[in-house]
Amino acid sequence: MFMNDQGWQSAVSMRDAKGNSQRVTIRHVASAAGVSIATVSNVLNGRTSVAPELVARVRTVMGELGYQRDQVASTLRRRQTSVVGLVLPTLMSPFLAALATRLEGLAHAQGFQLLVGSANEDAEQELSRVQAMLAWRVAGMILAPVDKRFVSQSLIRDQGVKTVIVDRTSDHSDFDSVGVNNLEATLVATRRLIEVGHRRILAVGTSRSIPNMLERITGFETAAAAAGISSSCETLCPGGDLFSIGKALHRRLQQRPLPTAVFALSDVSTLAALQELGDRGLRMPEDVSLLGFDDHEWMQVLRPPISAVRQPTDELARHTWNRMMQRIQGDVSGASRIQLACSLEWRASTAAPPVEVPA
Amino acid sequence: MFMNDQGWQSAVSMRDAKGNSQRVTIRHVASAAGVSIATVSNVLNGRTSVAPELVARVRTVMGELGYQRDQVASTLRRRQTSVVGLVLPTLMSPFLAALATRLEGLAHAQGFQLLVGSANEDAEQELSRVQAMLAWRVAGMILAPVDKRFVSQSLIRDQGVKTVIVDRTSDHSDFDSVGVNNLEATLVATRRLIEVGHRRILAVGTSRSIPNMLERITGFETAAAAAGISSSCETLCPGGDLFSIGKALHRRLQQRPLPTAVFALSDVSTLAALQELGDRGLRMPEDVSLLGFDDHEWMQVLRPPISAVRQPTDELARHTWNRMMQRIQGDVSGASRIQLACSLEWRASTAAPPVEVPA
C-alpha cells in the first residue's frame, strides 16, 4: 500500500489545531498519496495520461479523505462555470414552475447547477437578477423576458454570455430562442370551436404588451376572420391580474347576446372565466363552452373537465437545454429560433353551442 | 482630474489584441485611477478608511470602465459565498413554488443568490443536489427534506454548513427549522367541522412516511376522539399520487354510509376528492362538504369556492430567511424550531351536513 506520510485524519471533515473545520484540498490529497498536486488535478480531470496505478491510489486517498473539488477555485482558474442562470417572470405559474423543474433536471444530469431568479413580472427586477448572475460568470443564461423590451438585452450582449430565450420569445433576432407557436395554437383551437358550431366567441387575454399574448390574439382573430365571423367575435385584454380580468368579464357578461364560447388565452384568464361563469350560473358546456390556454391538473379533475391548449413543457425544456449545451460547447452558429406546436386537449367543457331560440 | 495612465478603452466590455472579450478587473481600475489594487478593494468593501476624494475617484473609474466585482474570485478569497442553496422536493406544488419565490425575493434583496435544486420527491436526488451545492461553498442551505430520513443530514453536518429546514420539518433536533403547526391546524379545522354538525368525516391523506402528513392525521384523529366520534370517522392514506388517491376514494364512496364531510389533507388529495365527488354527482355542500389543505387560486374561483387550511407562505419564507441570515452573520446559538399557525379559510364548500333521513 502507499504511505500516508502526513498522517491525515481519515475523517471526512478535518479540523485544524484551533478546531476550525478545514477544507480538504487537493494539496492534502497530493501529499497523502505521495504525488504532486498537478497529478491529482490530472486524475481529477482525466487530462493527461496518468499511470493507472497512480490513478487508483489517488482515487482511494480522495475517498478516504472525503475530498471534494472546490468549484469556486476551479471556476476561477479555468474560466468556465458549471452554473447557468435562469431568470423567469415568476415561479408561481404552474407552467413556468414545470419548465424550471425540467430544466433543473436536465442541468443536474449534466453536472450543471441552476442559479434561479424570479423577476416578479418586473423589468427592473429582471435586470438586477441578470446583473447579479453575470457577476458569477455563469456559463450561460436562460431567460424568459418579462416583456418585449427585454431590458437586460444590451447587458448580456456586452458580456457575450451565452443566452437562450425561452417562452417569452419575440424578435430578439440575435439570441437563440425556444418557444411555442402561439399563433398556430389559437388558430387551430378557434377553428375547432367554429367547426363544432360556435359563432359568438369571446377571447379573454391579459395584456397586449406581452408578445405571446399578442400572437395568441392574432391567431384567434385570424381564424375568426377566415370564417367570416369577426363581427360576432370579441377580444378582451383588461390586464394581467385576476381581478381586472374578472371585472371586465363581469361587465361583458351583463350584455346580450352572450357568447356561446369563451376562449381564455392564459391560465389566469381561465380562472377568471370560471369564476364569472359560475357566478352567473352558466353551465358548461350547455350554456357556454370554455376553452383555456395552459393545462393544469385541476382543470382535469373538475366536472366537467376544462378543455385547454397545452404547451409541451418537457419538449420546451429539452430544446432549451440542448441549445444551451451546444452553445456552451462552443457552437458559434447564428441564432436559432425553435417553435414547438401546442396540443389541443378537448374535454367536456367544450361542446356544440345551444340551439338558438329565435326571438 | 486623475490620470488615465494606461488609456483603457472606456467601453463596458474590453477586448484584447486578439479580440477576445476581456474582463475588467480590479487591476485595471487601480491603474486607471492611479491607486493600488488594495485601495480599490478597500473602496469596494468599505473596509479601512479611504480618503473621500479617492473613493470618489475610484468609483468614477469603476463606472467608466464598467467594472463589476468577480464573485468567483471574491468568494475564493474570503471564504464566504453570497449564494445559498435551496433544495425542495418539487417546484410544481404551488405552495413550494410560492415559498421559493418569496425566498428568492428576500435573498436577492440582501444581495444573495439562490442555487435551486428540485429533488423530485426522491431521496437520492436530494442527496446529489445537496452534494453539488456544497462543492460550491454555499453560505447556507435551505432544505425541505423529501422524507423523514433526511438523507443529506450527515453530509451537511460534516461540512458544518448553515442549514435551515423548512416545511418538511421533523425532529432533526440539531438543525434550525421553520414549519407550520400541522397538528394544531387539522385539530382546529376538524373541530369546526364537528361544530357545524358533521359526525361522519373522512380524512384523505397521502403517505404516512411524510412527517407533515402524519401530524395532520394525528390532529384530525385527536379532534375526532375528543368529540367521541372516532368510530364514525376514517382516515385514508393510499399514497402520494393523484391516481392512487382517486382509486381509494372511489372505492370508499361506493360504500355506505357516505361521509358527510371530506377533509383532504393535501392539495393532491383535494384534487382527487373534487374529481370523485364530481363523478358521483355529489353536490357541495348539500350532499358532502369538502375541506382542503393548502389554498390555491383555483379553489377560490370555483362555485362553490373550496374551503381550505391555508399555510402562511410569506411568513414561512420570512422566518426561514431571517434564521438563515442570523446564522450567516455568525449566530451560533442552539437550533431553533419555529412553528407558525395556519388559518382556516371557511368557504361555501363546507356547511352543515344534510339532515339524516331515518332509514
Place this chain on the structure above:
DNA sequence: TGACGCTCGTGAAACCTTTCACCAGAAAGT
C-alpha cells in the same frame, strides 16, 4: 527635538485549482 500615535495607502501573500512548459528516464530508431 524626539517619541508617540494616527491616518491613509500599499505590497505581497493567500485562497485552491488548472495548465503550461519542462524534465527524467525509458524505448525506439539509425
Place this chain on the structure above:
DNA sequence: ACTTTCTGGTGAAAGGTTTCACGAGCGTCA
C-alpha cells in the same frame, strides 16, 4: 552508441480578489 521520441510526472504561474502587516507622512505633546 547516439540521437530522437515517447511516457508519465512535476514545479510554478496564473486566475481576481481580500487581508495582513507594515510604512510613510504628519500632527501632538512633553
